[in-house]
Amino acid sequence: MFCLHYFPKLKNDAFLRACHGQETNHVPVWCMRQAGRYLPEFREFRAGKDFFETCRSPAACCELTLQPLRRFPFDAAIIFSDILVIPQAMGMDVQMVAGKGPTFPEPLKEPEDLLLLQPKVDVNKELGYVFKAITLTRHKLDGKVPLIGFTGAPWTLMAYMIEGGGSTTHSKAKRWLYRHPEASHKLLKMLTDVIVEYLLGQVAAGAQALQVFESHAGCLGPVEFQEFSLPYLRDIARKVKDQLKESGQDVPMIVFAKDGHYGLEDLSQSHYEVVGLDWTIDPRSARERTGGKVSLQGNMDPCALYAPKERISEIVKKMLEGFGTRGYIANLGHGLYPDMDPENVGAFVEAVHTHSRHLNLK
Ligand SMILES: Cc1c2[nH]c(c1CCC(=O)O)Cc1[nH]c(c(CCC(=O)O)c1C)Cc1[nH]c(c(CCC(=O)O)c1C)Cc1[nH]c(c(C)c1CCC(=O)O)C2
Numbered sequence: 001m002f003c004l005h006y007f008p009k010l011k012n013d014a015f016l017r018a019c020h021g022q023e024t025n026h027v028p029v030w031c032m033r034q035a036g037r038y039l040p041e042f043r044e045f046r047a048g049k050d051f052f053e054t055c056r057s058p059a060a061c062c063e064l065t066l067q068p069l070r071r072f073p074f075d076a077a078i079i080f081s082d083i084l085v086i087p088q089a090m091g092m093d094v095q096m097v098a099g100k101g102p103t104f105p106e107p108l109k110e111p112e113d114l115l116l117l118q119p120k121v122d123v124n125k126e127l128g129y130v131f132k133a134i135t136l137t138r139h140k141l142d143g144k145v146p147l148i149g150f151t152g153a154p155w156t157l158m159a160y161m162i163e164g165g166g167s168t169t170h171s172k173a174k175r176w177l178y179r180h181p182e183a184s185h186k187l188l189k190m191l192t193d194v195i196v197e198y199l200l201g202q203v204a205a206g207a208q209a210l211q212v213f214e215s216h217a218g219c220l221g222p223v224e225f226q227e228f229s230l231p232y233l234r235d236i237a238r239k240v241k242d243q244l245k246e247s248g249q250d251v252p253m254i255v256f257a258k259d260g261h262y263g264l265e266d267l268s269q270s271h272y273e274v275v276g277l278d279w280t281i282d283p284r285s286a287r288e289r290t291g292g293k294v295s296l297q298g299n300m301d302p303c304a305l306y307a308p309k310e311r312i313s314e315i316v317k318k319m320l321e322g323f324g325t326r327g328y329i330a331n332l333g334h335g336l337y338p339d340m341d342p343e344n345v346g347a348f349v350e351a352v353h354t355h356s357r358h359l360n361l362k
Pocket residue numbers: 031032033034035036037046051078079080081082083084096098099100101102150166213215258335
């Protein structure tokens with residue numbers, strides 16, 4: 001798949017350089033869920049519109065992606081979309097219910113239900129709206145910062161498809177792992193195939209980096225992770241990279257396995273350039289355990305944004321000292337919450353830029 005678009009020249013390559021472990025003047029920073037309800041302009045734009053209708057409008061996705069960049073000097077943009085567009089593309093109904101979150105009226109219950117899924121998904125037809133959003137946004141960004149595309153990882157998507165929504169225990173989805181391991185692998189494989197095509201389509205459309213969200217790694221133990229998550233995460237990176245290599249493209253990939261600290265060593269040897277970290281991991285120990293093999297991204301506790309600005313600045317300084325300024329992308333350990341103060345997000349970004357420039361001069 002060749003990129004047929006001509007896009008404006010990139011002006012700020014700090015994020016891409018950091019992904020590859022190269023030197024940068026400052027540590028690049030972006031926030032998961034930077035396009036979100038903590039921004040009044042986001043709430044105003046989204047008011048009265050259905051969430052997934054918004055996802056299907058390239059113009060709306062473009063506008064929402066750009067909103068945080070008008071306020072803050074983030075070093076990367078992430079396309080506004082959702083991980084649950086993949087189950088939709090496979091034929092499942094998913095709705096965003098206010099106050100409840102994503103909801104599947106008819107989740108998968110038994111292995112026979114796999115027959116109800118589209119066996120061969122035409123990714124261009126079903127998810128072409130995401131590709132259009134990426135191309136439009138890449139043009140509108142005008143080379144200001146790189147654009148990140150993303151996907152949910154197979155296990156996380158499987159968990160949603162079986163639970164039918166959010167869950168604290170994920171017991172329905174985990175029941176499949178213990179009771180129906182073969183059907184679980186079949187579903188994970190189906191998801192992997194769609195994800196690979198989807199990520200390649202995003203790159204062809206203009207995505208300059210890719211993040212894979214394994215948001216539900218935390219409910220697996222090390223043994224289940226080894227069997228039901230890691231092999232598919234590896235497969236995705238290897239297949240995407242093999243295909244991109246054929247067309248001479250080099251797009252860094254980030255894996256973020258939330259609460260998957262037990263898998264850190266393995267994740268650092270899974271063909272991803274960057275491993276994203278949640279806040280339960282100490283920066284220095286993350287560096288030791290990944291042995292300089294990958295760049296790291298993260299990992300301030302999002303709730304630290306409730307602290308006064310001076311305290312945020314101190315926390316950021318410590319985090320930078322722990323990770324070092326090379327091969328590092330500052331971020332939160334998970335997404336921003338709707339009740340966060342945009343001013344404190346600005347303080348976080350500024351603290352990363354200022355402290356990292358100082359540390360680089362030392
Ligand atoms: C698990 C997951 C989902 N979606 C996503 C994940 C993986 C990341 C994670 O672990 O949080 C990924 C996602 N969802 C969204 C983005 C956009 C880009 C960005 O980070 O700014 C990204 C990267 C927009 C969104 N996706 C969603 C919102 C908020 C809803 C809205 O705008 O009305 C946004 C900005 C909705 C969503 N979508 C999902 C949930 C749990 C929710 C929250 C529901 C709620 O809070 O009521 C599923």
